[in-house]
Amino acid sequence: MNSKNIVKFMAIVIIIGILSYVAAYGLDIGKYEIVPVKELIKLGLDLRGGAEVVLEAQDNPDDPVTDEKIERAIATIRERIDSLGVTEPVITRQGDKKIRVSLPEIQDTQRALEIIGKTAQLKFVDEAGNTVLTGNDIKDAKAVYGSQSATGIQQPVVSLELTSEGAEKFAIATTNNVNKIIAIYLDESIISAPTVGEPITDGRAQISGSMTMEEAADLAMLIRAGALPVELETLQVTSIGPELGANSFEKSLTAGKIGILLVFIFMILYYRLPGLVADIALVLYICIVLFALAAIKATLTLPGIAGIILSVGMAVDANVIIFERIKEELKLGKSLRAAIDSGFRRAFLAIIDSNVTTLIAAIVLFYFGSGPIKGFAVTLSIGILASMFTAIIVTKQLMKLISGIKALSNTKLYGA
Structure with a gap:
């Protein structure tokens, strides 16, 4: 013993x-x-330093900036930053229209800026110019590898799962637009323009195009986080040292x-x-x-x-x-x-x-x-x-x- x-x-x-x-x-x-x-x-801002970004909400005469929109914008930015793998960001409101974002130990400042400030207004538009789907109709978005119908080559795509209401809208739109194009826009820019081969009734859609897996992952994250309620302009980007x-x-x-x-x-x-x-x-x-x-x-x-x-x-x-x-x-x-x-x-x-x-x-x-x-x-x-x-x-x-x-x-x- x-x-x-x-x-x-x-x-x-x-x-x-x-x-x-x-x-x-x-x-x-x-x-x-x-x-x-x-x-x-990882070390935080006070120990390692990082980058600081100042954003300003842009007024629109038809859709003015409100306190509620600024708070929603802050929540959306926080969700986007979390998806970047940057933890414990400091996001504060300054005045009526400005948002200050401090990112600890950030490696790719430019990519972070593009993701934080992108409005990310997503919509599906048919050849007649009718918007058949918006980002609000998307339940989930994931970056995956999908095969091109023509070549069978695997390429990064964004797989979309629609809400029940969105699936119903998309089923009607694809039924009425067989052999026609339904273009996909992000912030008024076309990112994909597929031709509808047959009605799609399973509540799923796909965004394809010339993109890397990282770009597909960023786009999927933007769609999941939702669109910013206001347009944000980058006023200042600075590197900050550790406070300690x-x-x-x-x-x-x-x-x-x-x-x-x-x-x-x-x-x-x-x-x-x-x-x-x-x-x-x-x-x-x-x-x-x-x-x-x-x-x-x-x-x-x-x-x-x-x-x-x-x-x-x-x-x-x-x-x-x-x-x-x-x-x-x-x-x-x-x-x-x-x-x-x-x-x-x-x-x-x-x-x-x-x-x-x-x-x-x-x-x-x-x-x-x-x-x-x-x-x-x-x-x-x-x-x-x-x-x-x-x-x-x-x-x-x-x-x-x-x-x-x-x-x-x-x-x-x-x-x-």
């Missing part, structure tokens, strides 16, 4: 060590490569490393063997948080870092509560194994209460917040769940393993 506990304990420590190495340096095994976590987590500054960011990372190291040392000095176990669990906690942020392709901002730091404190606090309970049980004369079981049982409700209430607050912030506030809520939520897992499950298992090792069964090693 003694040797089995040693083997299991060392196996867990080695696995955590491997995860830490992969998170920090990545792993390259033949054809397979895992990049370091820091390369997968590159040097300050590096210093913050160094300070964070020093802080965590001091926590490790304190836990060992004050709680002895349980402190070492807590440090091991804390390393796993950090790995879980980093891998989770990389998996969801999070954009890390200063509020997000604050959420991680707060959750680290809660992870340490959970271990402190557990170890204090164990010390109390040992002082009452209980055996080491009984003290560990009782200590975790007594600490469980306190840990659950504090973490669940904080998690509820994070969910509320995510639901009602936007931009950096959502980022704070996401990192805090991930941290809370990871800290509960490591404190309640991992720490407990490690403590049970070391309590079964004879050389480590002296209660003095546990602070008693």
Whole structure:
């Protein structure tokens, strides 16, 4: 039993060590490569900088700009930017007609500009000039590969799924226009002019033409997001630097490393063997948080870092509560194994209460917040769940393993 506990304990420590190495340096095994976590987590405007665009809504005598249209335009722009893979943009209204869009760590500014500012008014027009379908009749749009009817060559197209009302309109239009052209316009420009071969009654349509898969994906995204309610003119495009500054960011990372190291040392000095176990669990906690942020392709901002730091404190606090309970049980004369079981049982409700209430607050912030506030809520939520897992499950298992090792069964090693 003694040797089995040693083997299991060392196996867990080695696995955590491997995860830490992969998170920090990545792993390259033949054809397979895992990049370091820091390369997968994007940095926000305040840490890395990006691009800033100022747009102005254009008045139309027949259709004036209103507050409701500006709010709809902001919502549409946000949806388009999310489809670009740019997370945590800062979109604010300035005055009556201007919208300021800040994009963190953007790579292709020109493409972003084209997508953000394009009105995207879609319509299908027959040879008589009648509009038979509009963007409002589209339920979904996807970029796929489709075969040309003449050559059979696969090319990027946009596959459209129509609403029930749109499908009915399109069925009537295609029935009345067999062997005629129904042109597809985007912002008054023809993007495709197919000839109707037969009535289309299945509620599906296709936009084809000379386009790349990226262009087809952008067009599908514009159609899904919907048309802008007003025409927007780009007034200004500027590159912005990190608000925190590159040097300050590096210093913050160094300070964070020093802080965590001091926590490790304190836990060992004050709680002895349980402190070492807590440090091991804390390393796993950090790995879980980093891998989770990389998996969801999070954009890390200063509020997000604050959420991680707060959750680290809660992870340490959970271990402190557990170890204090164990010390109390040992002082009452209980055996080491009984003290560990009782200590975790007594600490469980306190840990659950504090973490669940904080998690509820994070969910509320995510639901009602936007931009950096959502980022704070996401990192805090991930941290809370990871800290509960490591404190309640991992720490407990490690403590049970070391309590079964004879050389480590002296209660003095546990602070008693």
